Amino acid sequence: MKTIQSATYPVHFNDKAYSKLSNFIATQNYSSVFVLVDDNTMDCCYPRFMQNFVCNLPLEVIQIDAGEVFKNIETCVGVWNAMTELGADRKSLLITLGGGVITDLGGFVAATFKRGIDFINIPTTLLSMVDASVGGKTGIDLGVLKNQIGVFANPEMVLIDPEYLHTLSAREIRSGTAEIIKYGLTHDINLFNKIKDNNNLNIVDLIHRSIEIKNEVVLKDPKEKNLRKVLNFGHTIGHGIESYFLENPEKENLTHGEAITIGMVCESFISSKLLGFSAEKVEEIKHTVLSIYGKIEILPDDFEPIISLLKHDKKNVGGNVNFVLLKDYEDFQLNCEASTDTIVKSLNYYLT
Ligand code: GLY
Numbered sequence: 001m002k003t004i005q006s007a008t009y010p011v012h013f014n015d016k017a018y019s020k021l022s023n024f025i026a027t028q029n030y031s032s033v034f035v036l037v038d039d040n041t042m043d044c045c046y047p048r049f050m051q052n053f054v055c056n057l058p059l060e061v062i063q064i065d066a067g068e069v070f071k072n073i074e075t076c077v078g079v080w081n082a083m084t085e086l087g088a089d090r091k092s093l094l095i096t097l098g099g100g101v102i103t104d105l106g107g108f109v110a111a112t113f114k115r116g117i118d119f120i121n122i123p124t125t126l127l128s129m130v131d132a133s134v135g136g137k138t139g140i141d142l143g144v145l146k147n148q149i150g151v152f153a154n155p156e157m158v159l160i161d162p163e164y165l166h167t168l169s170a171r172e173i174r175s176g177t178a179e180i181i182k183y184g185l186t187h188d189i190n191l192f193n194k195i196k197d198n199n200n201l202n203i204v205d206l207i208h209r210s211i212e213i214k215n216e217v218v219l220k221d222p223k224e225k226n227l228r229k230v231l232n233f234g235h236t237i238g239h240g241i242e243s244y245f246l247e248n249p250e251k252e253n254l255t256h257g258e259a260i261t262i263g264m265v266c267e268s269f270i271s272s273k274l275l276g277f278s279a280e281k282v283e284e285i286k287h288t289v290l291s292i293y294g295k296i297e298i299l300p301d302d303f304e305p306i307i308s309l310l311k312h313d314k315k316n317v318g319g320n321v322n323f324v325l326l327k328d329y330e331d332f333q334l335n336c337e338a339s340t341d342t343i344v345k346s347l348n349y350y351l352t
Contacts, residue, residue, distance in 0.1 A: 001208055006215050007222065008154050011134060013208065017159040018052035021120065024157060025055055030118070031091040032058040034083060036106040038066035041098040044167035045124045049097055052161075060086045064102075068246065068256075071101045071141045073149070079109045090114045093156075099125035100132035100256070104147065107138030111153035121155045124164035126176025126203075127256060130183075130210040133158050135218045135231075144247040145312050146239055152223055160211070162204050174292060175257030178234075180210050182264060185285065186233050187213045189329040196288045229334050233324045237343065238263025240310040244302060254296065261289045262296060266346035270338045271325040273345070281329065286350070298351060303344055310343070 001013035003020075012020045025033070033055060037046050042063050062082045064075050083092070094117060096106030103121045110119035123133035139150020165173065177195060184192025191209060194201055214231065221227040238260030245251040245259070265286045271277035298306075310321050321343070325336045338346075 001204060004208070004211055004215055006134065006154070007219055009157050011158040011160060011211055011215070013160045013204070014162065015052070017161060021157060021159055022054040025057070025093065028093070029091060030057055030093045031089055032060065032087065033093050033095060034086070034088060035059065035061045035095045035097055036079065036102055036109070037061060037063050037097050038102055039063065040066045041102065041124050045097055045164050048163060049122065068101055068141070071105050073140060075105060076109050076140060080113055083113060088113065088117070090117060092117050094119040095122060096120070097122045097124060098128070099123065100128040103128050103133045104137070104139055104150070107153055107155065108140055108150050111138055111151050116153070118156045120157045120159065122159045122161065125168060126165060126173050126207070127179060129160050129207050130176055131179045131214065134211055134214055136222060144243045146243060160207060162207065165203065171255060175255035177292070178257030178261045180206050181261065181288070182231075182233050183210045183213045185264065185326065185329060186230050186332050187330055192288070192329070195292075196284070226334060230324050230332050233326070233332065234260040234264030234267055236263065236310055236321060236323050237266045237346070240306045241298070243309045244306045252296070258293055258296060261293050262350055265289050265350045266343070267323055268326060269346040269349045270323060270342055271327070273342055274336060274338060275325050275327045275333060277326045277328065295351070298347060303347055306347070307340055307343055
């Protein structure tokens with residue numbers, strides 16, 4: 001599988017990626033290596049990583065609790081303290097081994113520790129392989145508000161080892177599939193069709209194509225001045241729903257992918273109202289999403305607090321809710337605004 005070159009770092013695939021990693025470290029002047037894991041990846045992924053990783057430097061493992069609720073500043077303080085106690089210096093390397101929480105939080109910890117040390121991402125979930133580990137966004141949540149604190153910082157390398165996917169539940173795989181659907185709708189409808197038809201699904205090919213698309217976008221607009229906003233298709237409403245479910249313990253526990261598929265259905269509906277996106281295509285998207293993810297229960301009483309959370313979205317400027325909408329498959333428009341009434345209609349559309 002061909003290496004993808006981003007601005008300053010390569011994304012290597014499969015087993016050969018480990019020799020690239022070991023060779024890279026051998027050519028650098030690192031003093032020590034720290035591996036950041038969570039409870040799950042310590043058990044399920046770290047043994048495979050150590051079987052494949054060749055390195056003569058001192059190596060320490062730092063383990064954090066697994067879960068989005070730990071993607072916060074307290075966890076960062078714990079990791080910074082652990083690194084300090086274990087003697088990390090400015091020539092230490094941090095390897096993040098985990099899902100989006102580990103790669104986002106680990107990147108942020110590295111980018112801020114002693115004003116910045118190198119880090120390498122080894123995503124172990126489909127979601128982090130196709131999204132979080134690539135593109136230089138690092139960060140943590142602020143309360144229930146997702147990714148509110150962070151910096152842009154590129155890893156030195158990203159290593160994609162699809163073997164780690166065997167450690168995931170079907171639900172976690174579906175969560176990552178949502179981001180692949182997003183790339184399909186905005187950039188390459190073949191990706192969407194393959195998932196819709198459940199046909200000829202080669203997961204490594206889907207990951208490779210998804211990263212290629214993300215990389216093309218990020219190379220053109222690394223700091224999300226404009227074009228990169230397209231990667232947030234489905235995420236404006238999706239993040240509102242995700243945050244709302246996270247802060248209400250009586251609500252079921254939603255994955256990121258489940259939330260953003262609802263967002264993609266709603267934002268496709270809004271696209272049809274505001275930009276004339278085909279109603280048949282909106283139906284096709286809704287049907288595909290419901291067939292894979294089922295219908296998540298959202299009550300009419302939930303609408304108002306969800307919409308109020310949308311207003312905290314980082315893409316908003318001046319209090320208006322900012323959307324990426326579809327004019328057609330593979331054709332989008334950035335910086336669209338929708339009224340509260342249209343957003344409510346889109347939630348009702350999802351539910352009917
Ligand atoms: N997850 C969206 C981005 O990286 O821009």
